[in-house]
Every structure is written in C-alpha cells, then in structure tokens.
Amino acid sequence: MSIIAPAAKSSPVATAQDRPWAVVGTLAQRELVRFFRQRNRVVGAIGQPIILWFLFGAGLGPSFRLPGAGSDGISYREFFFPGTMALILLFTAIFTTISIIEDRREGFLQSVLVAPISRWSLVLGKLLGGSLIALIQAMVFFALGATLDLTYSPLMIAGVISFAFLSAFALTALGFLIAWRMDSTQGFHAVMSVFLLPMWLLSGSFFPAEGTLRYVMWINPMTYMTAGLRHLTYLGSDRAALLPPHLPSLTTCWIVTFLFAVLLFAADCRMAARRTTGDLL
Amino acid sequence: MSSPAVDIRRVTHRYGSRTALDDVSFTVAEGEIFGLLGPNGGGKTTLFRLLSTLIPLQPDALRPSEIEVLGLSVARQTHEVRRQIGVVFQAPSLDKKLTVAENLRHQGRLYGLTGATLQTRADEMLERLSLSDRRDERCETLSGGLRRRVELAKGLLHNPRVLILDEPSTGLDPGARADLWDYLRTIRREQGVTIVLTTHLLEEADKADRLAILDQGKLVALDTPDRLRAEVGGDTLTIEADDVDGLAERIRNRFGGDVQTLDGRVRLERPDGHRLVAQLVEAFPGEVRSVMLGKPTLEDVFIARTGRRFVSAEEREAVPMRGAAVVGGRR
Numbered sequence: 202m203s204i205i206a207p208a209a210k211s212s213p214v215a216t217a218q219d220r221p222w223a224v225v226g227t228l229a230q231r232e233l234v235r236f237f238r239q240r241n242r243v244v245g246a247i248g249q250p251i252i253l254w255f256l257f258g259a260g261l262g263p264s265f266r267l268p269g270a271g272s273d274g275i276s277y278r279e280f281f282f283p284g285t286m287a288l289i290l291l292f293t294a295i296f297t298t299i300s301i302i303e304d305r306r307e308g309f310l311q312s313v314l315v316a317p318i319s320r321w322s323l324v325l326g327k328l329l330g331g332s333l334i335a336l337i338q339a340m341v342f343f344a345l346g347a348t349l350d351l352t353y354s355p356l357m358i359a360g361v362i363s364f365a366f367l368s369a370f371a372l373t374a375l376g377f378l379i380a381w382r383m384d385s386t387q388g389f390h391a392v393m394s395v396f397l398l399p400m401w402l403l404s405g406s407f408f409p410a411e412g413t414l415r416y417v418m419w420i421n422p423m424t425y426m427t428a429g430l431r432h433l434t435y436l437g438s439d440r441a442a443l444l445p446p447h448l449p450s451l452t453t454c455w456i457v458t459f460l461f462a463v464l465l466f467a468a469d470c471r472m473a474a475r476r477t478t479g480d481l482l
Numbered sequence: 483m484s485s486p487a488v489d490i491r492r493v494t495h496r497y498g499s500r501t502a503l504d505d506v507s508f509t510v511a512e513g514e515i516f517g518l519l520g521p522n523g524g525g526k527t528t529l530f531r532l533l534s535t536l537i538p539l540q541p542d543a544l545r546p547s548e549i550e551v552l553g554l555s556v557a558r559q560t561h562e563v564r565r566q567i568g569v570v571f572q573a574p575s576l577d578k579k580l581t582v583a584e585n586l587r588h589q590g591r592l593y594g595l596t597g598a599t600l601q602t603r604a605d606e607m608l609e610r611l612s613l614s615d616r617r618d619e620r621c622e623t624l625s626g627g628l629r630r631r632v633e634l635a636k637g638l639l640h641n642p643r644v645l646i647l648d649e650p651s652t653g654l655d656p657g658a659r660a661d662l663w664d665y666l667r668t669i670r671r672e673q674g675v676t677i678v679l680t681t682h683l684l685e686e687a688d689k690a691d692r693l694a695i696l697d698q699g700k701l702v703a704l705d706t707p708d709r710l711r712a713e714v715g716g717d718t719l720t721i722e723a724d725d726v727d728g729l730a731e732r733i734r735n736r737f738g739g740d741v742q743t744l745d746g747r748v749r750l751e752r753p754d755g756h757r758l759v760a761q762l763v764e765a766f767p768g769e770v771r772s773v774m775l776g777k778p779t780l781e782d783v784f785i786a787r788t789g790r791r792f793v794s795a796e797e798r799e800a801v802p803m804r805g806a807a808v809v810g811g812r813r
Binding site for chain 1: 564573582589596
C-alpha cells in the first residue's frame with residue numbers, strides 16, 4: 202500500500218505575503234497552548250509563590266511592622282501581596298523563556314529560523330505569549346487579595362492588569378536575553394538563583410527599602426515593578442497612606458518599567474537577528 | 483536552459499580550524515532528485531545548513547562562497563530564498579505538545595498563509611500524506627514514520643519549488659522508507675519540485691537521479707549513480723587472507739595493476755573479475771581464504787576515489803552490537 206493519495210486539484214498557494222502580525226499571533230498562541238497543556242508547569246509557577254505568601258505571612262506576620270506605621274498598619278501578608286504578584290510574574294517569565302532552550306533542543310526552533318519571517322516577529326510572538334501566561338497567573342493570585350483589606354475598583358483592576366502586563370513583558374524580555382544563547386536549562390537555573398531571585402528579593406517585595414540596601418534597590422529595575430504594583434493595589438483607597446516610605450512614585454514606576462521593557466525588547470531583537478552557527482547546538 | 487535550481491559555487495566553510503567544506507561547486511537542475519552522499523563528518527550537513535539558510539555563508543573577500551537557489555542569492559536574498567524552499571530537518575521540528583493540524587497551522591502562518599487558504603492547503607497536505615485521521619492527535623503520540631510524514635507535510639505546505647531534506651530516512655523502517663521515496667518521486671513528477679537530500683546510506687543514494695559525494699569537505703564525485711559505478715568498471719574482488727600485505731604485493735607483481743589493502747582485505751577492480759578468481763586461487767594456493775566477486779557499488783566508487791572505506795573501521799566497531807564487547811579490542 203502506498204501512502205500517497207493521487208494529487209487532487211492542488212490548490213494554488215496564494216502568493217505568500219509578509220504577515221508579521223500573523224506570525225506574532227501564531228507564536229504567542231502556541232506558547233499559551235503549550236503551557237496550559239503541561240499542567241505541572243502551571244502548578245509550579247503559581248503554586249510556589251502562593252505557598253510562600255501563606256507561609257511567610259503566617260511566620261513573619263507577628264513580628265512585622267512597617268517603619269513609621271502604627272500598630273493598625275499593614276499586615277505582613279498584605280505587605281507581601283504585591284511582591285508575590287511580582288514573583289509570579291518573574292517565575293512565569295522564566296519558565297516561558299526556558300522553553301526557548303527546549304525549542305532549540307527539541308528542534309521546533311530550527312523550522313522557525315528558516316521561515317521567511319523577520320526575527321522581531323519571532324521575538325515579539327515569544328514575549329507576548331510568555332507575558333500573557335504570566336499575566337493570567339498573576340491575576341489568579343490577584344483575586345486572592347479579596348482575603349485582604351483591598352478595595353477592588355474598576356480603575357484599580359485596570360491599573361493592576363496593565364501594569365502587570367508591562368512588567369511581565371519586561372521580565373519575559375529579560376528571560377529571553379538570558380535564554381537565547383543558552384544550551385541547557387541547568388544554566389538558566391544557575392542564572393536564576395544568583396541573579397534573578399536576588400533581584401526580586403531586593404525589589405522591596407520581601408522587605409521594605411531601608412539603610413544602604415536602598416541604593417541597591419534604587420538601581421534595581423524590579424523595584425519599580427513591585428512598587429508600581431504596590432501603588433496600584435491601593436489606587437483610590439484611603440489605605441494608600443499606609444504605604445511604606447521611600448517608595449518611588451507611580452509615574453516613575455511606569456516610566457522605568459516601560460523603558461526597561463523597550464530596551465530589553467530591542468536587545469532581544471538585535472541578538473535574535475544575528476545568524477550564527479550557535480543557532481544550532 | 484534556465485538557471486539551475488541550486489547553484490553552489492566555491493563554497494568553503496570552517497568551524498574554527500576545521501574545514502568542513504573545501505571549495506565545493508556543483509549545480510542541481512530543476513526537477514532533479516539530487517543526493518548528497520558522504521560519511522559522517524564529510525560536510526553534507528554543513529552544506530544542508532547553508533542551503534537551508536540556517537547558517538550564513540562565511541565571507542571571504544578573495545574566494546567568495548556563493549549559493550543560489552532558483553537564481554536567488556542565499557546571502558543577499560535570504561528572505562526570497564526562504565519562500566522558495568521547503569526544509570525537512572533530520573532532528574524533529576514538530577511541537578510534540580501540539581496536534582498534527584495545529585503544527586501545520588502554525589507552520590502555514592509562518593509562511594504567510596492564513597484563513598481559508600491555510601485551511602484548504604493543510605487539509606490537502608494531510609489527505610495526500612494519509613494523515614487525515616491523525617489530524618487531532620498530538621505529535622508526541624505518533625510513531626517515527628508518521629512523524630516524518632508530518633514533517634514532510636510541514637515542509638511542503640507552502641508549495642516550495644525546492645525541497646531540502648537532511649537524512650530523511652533516519653529512524654524509518656524499510657516500509658516507511660519506501661513510502662517516503664514514492665512520495666518524493668510523486669511530488670517531483672506532479673509538481674516539478676526539485677529535491678535535494680543528504681544521506682549517509684549508500685542504498686538510498688542509489689535512488690537519486692544524481693549524486694555528489696562529499697568526503698572530508700571535498701567533492702570527490704559528481705554524476706548519476708550508474709555512471710559513477712560504470713567508471714569503477716568491471717568487477718570488484720575482495721580477498722580474505724592471512725597475510726594480506728604479502729598477498730597484495732605478490733598479486734601486484736604477478737598480475738600488475740592497482741591492488742589495495744583495506745581493513746585486512748585485499749581489494750582490486752578488474753574488467754574480467756571472474757577469470758581472475760580462478761587464476762588467483764591457482765597462483766596462491768592455500769593463501770586465499772575467501773574471494774568475493776561483485777559488481778561495483780557506490781561504496782566501491784567511494785573507495786576508488788578516496789582510498790578508504792565509506793564507513794570507517796572505527797565506526798563499524800562503534801555500532802554497539804554486544805554491549806561493551808568492543809572495548810579493549812584491537813589497537
């Protein structure tokens with residue numbers, strides 16, 4: 202038996218046009234589908250931060266007091282809330298960009314690399330896919346804020362969603378930069394523990410900015426993501442007065458995060474546009 | 483004649499100090515099934531990567547390497563070349579977490595196909611490759627042969643005029659291999675697709691219209707398999723003996739001509755091999771353990787051109803037949 206069916210009327214392929222946005226869309230869609238088909242990843246990226254949030258909230262809660270706040274101030278669980286959201290964004294961004302390494306090793310990437318597409322659309326597709334996954338997970342956690350004294354208003358929700366998305370995009374772009382040239386996921390995990398986790402710890406998500414660490418936090422782009430989320434969770438609420446001191450302003454957070462995202466995206470495109478033998482592994 | 487489907491001119495490629503391709507030139511005519519044959523490390527994979535635009539040509543001001551596909555320069559018109567070629571990699575390029583249909587859909591969009599055109603085209607490819615009933619299965623559940631078929635469907639989805647395949651029958655059982663060749667011949671006949679494939683299998687290379695044999699980065703032969711074999715001429719005699727070198731020397735003295743020793747065997751090519759067999763056995767009684775008389779194969783062509791066997795002794799030993807039994811053997 203032969204596998205070949207007779208050639209039916211072979212439909213003429215419409216002279217292919219460049220459709221960069223279709224490329225972006227299809228690659229982003231693939232990320233989403235893939236991610237949610239691998240349930241252990243979903244659990245890992247969101248489960249761990251939630252556990253941390255509960256455990257640290259329970260353990261550190263009694264001894265925690267924000268500098269300058271009275272005894273009726275913010276509980277540790279509440280303080281740690283935006284930071285956990287930032288952690289979920291970071292973790293998911295990491296997990297989705299690790300898939301670049303897998304794409305390369307498993308071979309999917311090679312067929313994308315020889316397709317007639319611009320590399321920026323490849324990058325953008327990957328980043329959008331990753332950011333959307335991160336955003337969805339962060340929003341699941343965001344709903345848990347209902348157990349706190351947060352006031353959910355449409356404006357506050359819209360603010361958190363859009364800022365979280367921008368942050369997710371920036372973090373995914375950072376992950377892409379790290380992952381593109383890497384040939385093993387172990388390498389990525391090493392970078393994660395010595396670079397990405399400290400970056401998160403020193404972003405004012407785990408403890409407020411105090412002493413000399415303030416200067417380290419000041420140059421850490423993630424500080425502005427956590428701070429932005431912190432501002433926005435209190436948007437329009439009178440509890441905003443309870444925010445920790447030395448927090449950069451919301452406008453600064455938007456500007457820094459935006460610039461960070463744009464800069465990293467440009468760097469990603471530049472790097473991905475270079476064709477080298479290193480594309481193979 | 484119109485411009486060739488593939489034109490490879492003076493291509494040299496280095497990885498550090500190792501020269502993977504050394505001044506290789508040849509052309510592939512439109513509608514040909516062209517084989518790139520060579521042992522592992524011969525340079526065919528590098529050539530495949532250059533031709534598929536996966537890696538760029540290395541600039542060289544004095545002797546610029548150039549590859550053209552349908553008259554388009556791989557270096558300067560990369561984008562246009564990519565539209566014209568379909569690439570099937572040796573390593574799987576399918577997303578295993580996606581279904582067959584999803585893989586095709588994503589691939590189509592990368593090539594600018596969308597909506598109804600994409601749908602029709604994907605359905606058609608699935609039908610032609612008898613994959614319609616598998617369309618909603620995830621690729622991770624498919625057998626090797628089926629996966630390779632999906633790879634083919636993926637590579638042909640955008641109707642390329644040149645199809646490039648890297649070791650397409652690796653991991654396929656003989657039945658699937660035959661199916662693959664049936665299919666390649668069909669698309670060549672019906673759509674005039676030019677097919678360039680790399681292989682390290684001699685029997686597969688035999689099926690190509692024309693062959694380029696690469697060894698250590700150099701082009702050592704270029705012709706149809708038949709003509710290459712005819713060039714070797716006559717018959718090939720392979721003799722097993724206890725004293726191989728001594729026997730070779732004595733044959734050379736007595737009968738003249740070229741006598742090689744390879745892997746503990748004496749090897750010679752003669753137009754009248756059958757007569758020589760009798761003469762040899764008579765001339766050196768007791769020395770000849772066995773004589774094999776054969777028509778030249780592509781392996782003989784390779785040996786005639788390079789003086790080495792196609793698959794090196796080490797490689798043959800490296801094939802794990804009985805676990806670690808090889809360790810500590812000769813050498």
